[in-house]
Amino acid sequence: MSLGPIGIFDSGIGGTSIWREINRLLPNESTIYLSDSKNAPYGEKSKEEILRLSIKNTEFLINKGCKLIVVACNTATTNAIKELRDNFDLPFIGIEPAIKTAALNSKTKRVGVLATKGTLSSSLFHSTSMSHASGIQIMEQRGTGLVELIENGELNSPKTKALLERYLSHMVNQGIDQLVLGCTHYPYLIPLLKDILPDNVKIIDSGDGVARQTKYILEKYNLIDPSVSKADFQFFTNKDVKVLDSFVKDARVPYKVSFLDF
Numbered sequence: 273m274s275l276g277p278i279g280i281f282d283s284g285i286g287g288t289s290i291w292r293e294i295n296r297l298l299p300n301e302s303t304i305y306l307s308d309s310k311n312a313p314y315g316e317k318s319k320e321e322i323l324r325l326s327i328k329n330t331e332f333l334i335n336k337g338c339k340l341i342v343v344a345c346n347t348a349t350t351n352a353i354k355e356l357r358d359n360f361d362l363p364f365i366g367i368e369p370a371i372k373t374a375a376l377n378s379k380t381k382r383v384g385v386l387a388t389k390g391t392l393s394s395s396l397f398h399s400t401s402m403s404h405a406s407g408i409q410i411m412e413q414r415g416t417g418l419v420e421l422i423e424n425g426e427l428n429s430p431k432t433k434a435l436l437e438r439y440l441s442h443m444v445n446q447g448i449d450q451l452v453l454g455c456t457h458y459p460y461l462i463p464l465l466k467d468i469l470p471d472n473v474k475i476i477d478s479g480d481g482v483a484r485q486t487k488y489i490l491e492k493y494n495l496i497d498p499s500v501s502k503a504d505f506q507f508f509t510n511k512d513v514k515v516l517d518s519f520v521k522d523a524r525v526p527y528k529v530s531f532l533d534f
Contacts, residue, residue: 274495277302278486279338281329284312284423285509286457287344288519293483294342295505295525298490301361301497302323302504303334303381308534309511313419314347315388315455322390326352330360332534339495343367346387346478347455350513363489369397370476372404377474382409384443384473387454389414397454411446413439415455422457425515428464429438436468437462441526442455444470453477502526510534 278301280291285307299504306329308314314322315395334342342365343356345347349366357364369391374383383405391397392412401410421432425467443451449472453459459477469475490496505527509516517529 274497276337276339277304279304279333279341279342281306282344283314284309285516285519289456290344290479292481293479297483297487300503305507307509307516309509312423315390319351322351344456347390350391350396359441362399365486367478369452370478370529371400374452374476375408380447380449382448383450384411384448385452385454386413386415391454411443419457427460427468451475508532
């Protein structure tokens with residue numbers, strides 16, 4: 273099993289931000305990335321549909337021989353990871369908005385969370401907020417439309433900037449000093465966010481923590497690849513191969529992007 277790849281899936285290209293962190297920390301581990309862009313965004317779907325798609329993605333990666341699966345999607349994690357762990361016999365790494373980190377570091381006691389509807393409405397998100405944000409004002413904002421813009425490669429378009437300014441203005445006016453990105457697509461907007469937000473607002477995403485947890489679980493279950501051969505990086509998408517390729521081509525590793533009728 274240790275020779276198998278790490279499987280990663282997301283509702284689209286956003287999870288490549290997680291793949292980058294995993295590859296940075298574990299460069300000798302092969303990976304298979306599945307982008308379900310045809311069904312993006314998951315954040316507007318029902319829990320039942322999110323679970324169905326998550327199971328389908330998981331089965332694809334298991335059939336590819338993956339030894340561990342990273343659910344690189346906040347919405348899929350908060351709505352489906354319990355069922356995935358209950359039904360499949362391999363480790364899963366999930367992603368949740370980094371509420372705890374933001375709450376611990378906030379001086380104004382006001383934390384903004386930019387996430388999808390599916391994440392913000394989930395019971396897991398609310399239980400996490402209750403557990404780690406006592407005495408902190410959590411200001412939630414749905415990022416409706418942002419995933420679609422990112423999937424189209426519009427990372428710095430006037431439309432994207434205008435949408436972000438509208439979503440963030442109330443949070444900024446209320447004095448947030450931490451902004452939690454609750455969707456793996458959103459780290460690609462960090463350059464734009466830095467232009468919009470005051471300098472005192474810290475932007476927090478989950479990528480580094482997910483990579484460290486992946487390494488920990490691989491070590492715990494003796495799944496670290498002991499081989500010295502070059503790692504293999506495969507990417508699959510059921511939509512636009514060129515868009516996915518554009519998000520990984522600067523990674524400076526040999527990789528292959530393929531279309532999947534899925």
